[in-house]
Amino acid sequence: MNYCKVILKPKKEDSLLRFHPWVFSGAIQSIEGKPEEGDLVGVYGANGHFLGVGHCQIGSIAVRILSFQQTVIDEKFWEERIRSAYTLRKLLRLAGVENNNTYRLVHGEGDNLPGLIIDMYAETAVVQAHSVGMHMARHAIAEALKIVLGDELKNIYYKSESTLPYKTELACEDGYLYGGEVEDIALENGLKFYVDWLKGQKTGFFVDQRDNRSLLKQYAKDRSVLNMFCYTGGFSFYAMRGGARLVHSVDSSAKAIQMTKKNVELNFPGDTRHEAYAKDAFKYLEKMGENYDLIILDPPAFAKHKNVLKNALQGYRKLNAIAFEKIKPGGILFTFSCSQVVSKENFRLAVFSAAAQSGRKVKILHQLTQPADHPVNIYHPEGEYLKGLVLYVE
Ligand code: SAH
Numbered sequence: 053m054n055y056c057k058v059i060l061k062p063k064k065e066d067s068l069l070r071f072h073p074w075v076f077s078g079a080i081q082s083i084e085g086k087p088e089e090g091d092l093v094g095v096y097g098a099n100g101h102f103l104g105v106g107h108c109q110i111g112s113i114a115v116r117i118l119s120f121q122q123t124v125i126d127e128k129f130w131e132e133r134i135r136s137a138y139t140l141r142k143l144l145r146l147a148g149v150e151n152n153n154t155y156r157l158v159h160g161e162g163d164n165l166p167g168l169i170i171d172m173y174a175e176t177a178v179v180q181a182h183s184v185g186m187h188m189a190r191h192a193i194a195e196a197l198k199i200v201l202g203d204e205l206k207n208i209y210y211k212s213e214s215t216l217p218y219k220t221e222l223a224c225e226d227g228y229l230y231g232g233e234v235e236d237i238a239l240e241n242g243l244k245f246y247v248d249w250l251k252g253q254k255t256g257f258f259v260d261q262r263d264n265r266s267l268l269k270q271y272a273k274d275r276s277v278l279n280m281f282c283y284t285g286g287f288s289f290y291a292m293r294g295g296a297r298l299v300h301s302v303d304s305s306a307k308a309i310q311m312t313k314k315n316v317e318l319n320f321p322g323d324t325r326h327e328a329y330a331k332d333a334f335k336y337l338e339k340m341g342e343n344y345d346l347i348i349l350d351p352p353a354f355a356k357h358k359n360v361l362k363n364a365l366q367g368y369r370k371l372n373a374i375a376f377e378k379i380k381p382g383g384i385l386f387t388f389s390c391s392q393v394v395s396k397e398n399f400r401l402a403v404f405s406a407a408a409q410s411g412r413k414v415k416i417l418h419q420l421t422q423p424a425d426h427p428v429n430i431y432h433p434e435g436e437y438l439k440g441l442v443l444y445v446e
Contacts, residue, residue: 055091055092057085057093057094059096060079060080069103071431073116076112090187092105104121105125127196130195134200136164141157151242152239154174156259158170160182168186173249174238176205177205179193179210179211180210180211184222187212194210206234207230207232209250210226211255212224243319244318246284260390260422260426267442272290272346275291277298278300278343280351281302281303281352282328284311288316292325301327303328303331316328344378347375347379347386361398364394365399365402368389372403373406376412376445381445384444384445385441386442400439407443414443415443418441419440421440
């Protein structure tokens with residue numbers, strides 16, 4: 053391997069010996085050569101022994117390790133890693149089955165590909181790079197996807213304009229790496245929905261709520277449901293399938309509401325149980341009466357960085373407090389946080405404070421997390437980001 057060498061300070065190799073895939077800039081003693089951001093580098097301990105090979109980047113995480121062995125990062129490497137990710141999704145019965153073609157194929161560190169996200173929507177793969185190294189490798193990744201998925205794949209859309217650091221220098225543009233513009237109808241547990249990966253949020257859909265949406269279906273019968281922060285309506289169509297009496301979907305984005313209506317119509321044409329509103333969550337919750345006995349709160353990440361954690365926790369407390377105050381007796385609350393920097397304990401504490409403020413009797417029925425196609429690498433616990441509680445409010 054002719055990669056530049058990154059040599060660590062004495063005693064800074066422990067986390068790598070435990071297969072944690074990040075090298076922090078403060079751990080580096082010296083660098084041999086002049087690697088550019090995104091280049092492959094070899095990482096070595098203070099006494100010169102090899103620790104791993106990875107992509108280097110500017111910032112506090114200086115290297116993301118791709119392999120802890122002396123692996124050559126070539127076409128074969130990408131093919132093997134993507135094949136292993138795909139094999140797992142088949143094992144999970146998310147890929148290659150009749151009633152589902154929507155799943156996360158690659159979940160960064162969870163699939164030993166730090167900085168890379170790939171979501172599948174029917175015949176389209178949406179690829180998102182979170183590091184310059186993955187951006188540089190995008191064509192190799194696209195080739196590997198074609199080999200692994202074969203006929204199942206017709207399009208690859210690359211969407212990294214907003215996720216790459218230092219994007220201006222890279223002049224990264226979103227666009228198709230393979231195939232062309234299509235309007236795909238994706239399937240999740242037999243439910244249909246349009247996905248707009250071009251203009252939608254993230255890769256186009258929140259694949260990570262699949263299992264939690266299924267659970268909601270079991271609680272929906274004869275209930276009046278409020279799906280707050282509905283985006284394109286995921287929880288709403290499961291509530292309808294579960295026999296909800298009425299479903300109100302709310303999101304501040306008018307585009308999301310339009311899509312929600314389209315998606316509900318696709319699954320339940322002419323069904324009058326559903327209504328959707330483009331409204332701010334806090335304003336809607338404050339104004340609404342005690343109309344609902346099943347409420348979903350799935351807000352966007354309130355904290356993207358550690359330094360705003362306190363505000364974020366207050367945000368969760370305030371939001372949940374209104375729900376506790378307004379939900380009907382015997383109501384069920386599905387409440388979530390997708391902020392990586394908010395721990396399970398902190399989130400629970402924020403919800404606890406909100407419950408206490410309402411004075412209601414509250415029981416935790418389920419503690420939820422992300423589904424198996426968003427696996428957490430056991431050596432990288434930071435990969436666990438989605439937290440949810442299902443609460444019974446007497
Ligand atoms: N539950 C959704 C995903 C929610 S993502 C699903 O299953 O697909 C968070 C959503 O919150 C986004 O659609 C965003 O438009 C919306 N949002 C952000 N701020 C908001 C606010 N103040 N009021 C209402 N919606 C908001």
